[in-house]
Amino acid sequence: MSGSNKTVNGVDMSAYWLPFTPNRYFHQHPKIMQSAKGAYYFDDHGRKLFDGLSGLWCSPLGHADPRIGAAISKQYEKMDYCPAFQMASEDTFRLATRVADMAPKGLNKVFFTNSGSEAVDTALKIAIGYHRVMGNASRIRMIGRDRAYHGVGMGGISVGGMVANRKMFASMMMPGVDHLPHTLNLSQMAFSKGMPTWGAHLADELEKIVALHDANTIAAVILEPVQGSTGVIVPPQGYLQKIREICTKHAILLIFDEVITGFGRLGANFGADRFGVVPDMITFAKAITNGVIPLGGVIVRDDIYDSIIANGGQEQAIEFFHGYTYSGHPIPMAAGHAVLDIFESDDLVNRARALEPVLENGLHAMKGKAGLLDIRNFGLSGAVELEPIAGKPGLRALKVLEACIERGALVRVAGDVIAVGPPFISEPKEVEFLCSVLGDAVDAAMKINS
Structure with a gap:
């Protein structure tokens, strides 16, 4: 470490533990x-x-952007917090509607979280809950992909495929998780512009996993349309379509993790739109508030929501025991509205x-x-x-x-x-x-x- 452990302006750096950072190197090269x-x-x-x-x-x-700051300030003066359980603000409902309207047809229910990590763990729980209420309690297995990043929740690192993120926490991870191979093969696709032409056959590995474990044990497949955190791995032409077909064939839910690719990064509202593949759930975060304040969520197919709600027992009973203190927080909602306004106007x-x-x-x-x-x-x-x-x-x-x-x-x-x-x-x-x-x-x- 550096001798002074201070910034050039004399701020002491010793107390802060930086995330996903080589801290020893950082203190020498802040x-x-x-x-x-x-x-x-x-x-x-x-x-x-x-x-x-x-x-x-x-x-x-x-x-x-002053438009985002103004919206946050206005909301703070109006209402700084609304309890997330048993009530919600009107703007929370409005933002959910706007997000659903941007999503592929049939995905009209939005569950708000505070981050992409929470969104992923929420989507996994929704998948398990859905199969359970549908009478398929044996469907508990999740399929991720090598080199995938799905956040740092225990569900996310379990379905994730970046070894460094997993090895320290192996004893804590979910059981019953398997992984598809990633699609990057430099001998076949190095220096590709856009989608590689080689590699659609790698989707067939999902059929092998289904044969190994039995489709009736598999709840969901989760993948990023473009793998971002591991270095922008682009899917081969036809690959995502084949994954969708196999999931549909075996009644396995398909979750697209669009925390990076959602809200325009791929030149469309979502990667699902750009690739022409409709998943059963989409996770989002990051760009929805332009990074100004934490917000994430899951966009869910209507019948998944309807099935869980319909099987919730008496109407005064909670149907899905999950949520966060800050789910649908009014200030991130204000930021989200401002950001979507700017997306449209600009x-x-x-x-x-x-x-x-x-x-x-x-x-x-x-x-x-x-x-x-x-x-x-x-x-x-x-x-x-x-x-x-x-x-x-x-x-x-x-x-x-x-x-x-x-x-x-x-x-x-x-x-x-x-x-x-x-x-x-x-x-x-x-x-x-x-x-x-x-x-x-x-x-x-x-x-x-x-």
């Missing part, structure tokens, strides 16, 4: 943000940094779609650089995979991050993958700048071998 406005952060060295990953995929509108989903080829062209212009193993992209998201430093996995990407900061941009590190996902408010020249900075940073980091 990265302190001081303010944010529009598509930029400003750090404690006075540098203006283009926000190349929209916060953590959660700030597509950029930062400090046509942001279409703006994101228009920026997609700019990002694609900028990233793939790096092809041929030394040490680049892959470039992949879909929607307004992309990643470059780097040759690691021998014996030091992840260090190369950290050096790219630091080189990007020196040159005026922020990116996201995931192992030795660098992910980008600029704000929807970006101008084409800013996306081109991001790609140029990343290319120069890769060149600089490739000169480091220890």
Whole structure:
């Protein structure tokens, strides 16, 4: 650790345990943000940094949009909190309606949570509850996917497939979970633009899992339409359609985790829309409030809700014993309404779609650089995979991050993958700048071998 353990402005860093961060490395190489406005952060060295990953995929509108702040302030003066159980605010019902109206046809019920992690665990519980009330209590098994990230709840890490997230907590994880293989194969699809043409057959692995465990034991399959946290793994053409067909065939629920891909990241309301595949549930979070305040949720197929409610016993009885103190909190509701208003007034989903080829062209212009193993992209998201430093996995990407900061941009590190996902408010020249900075940073980091 550094000798002083303080920021350049003298703030003591010793008390704060940073999440998903190599804390020892961070204290030697601190990265302190001081303010944010529009598509930029400003750090404690006075540098203006283009926000190349929209916060953590959660700030597509950029930062400090006064319309969101005004809505939150107005709601605070009106009602700062409403009990989540036995009552709700009118704006909570209104936001649920707006979210449902954006979702694929037939998904019209919204259960609010506070984060993507909570949304995933909620969706898993809904799946178990649904099968139980339908007389299929044996359907308790969940199927996730290798390299998946579904948050940090115990359900989420159980169905998740990132080894580092799981190994410390193996004794706590859900029983009865199996995993599909991921779809990334660099020997077949490296440097693909958009959806790879190879790999739809990997969906057939689900049939093998069904044969192994018996369909009557499987409650749900959960997957991200595009795997974001593990480095933007794009599904092969036809893969998601085949997964949907197999789930339907065996009466297995299909859950799309759209915490990253929801609300425009793929140039559509949801990845389900972009890929033309309708799941039975969709989890969401992040962009719904532009990252300003925590909010997440699950959008549920009507008959799943209806079945659970209809089998809830006497009408004064609670049908589904689940929820959070802050479910449907009025202040995140106000933020959500403001964000969706801005999406509509500023046509942001279409703006994101228009920026997609700019990002694609900028990233793939790096092809041929030394040490680049892959470039992949879909929607307004992309990643470059780097040759690691021998014996030091992840260090190369950290050096790219630091080189990007020196040159005026922020990116996201995931192992030795660098992910980008600029704000929807970006101008084409800013996306081109991001790609140029990343290319120069890769060149600089490739000169480091220890």
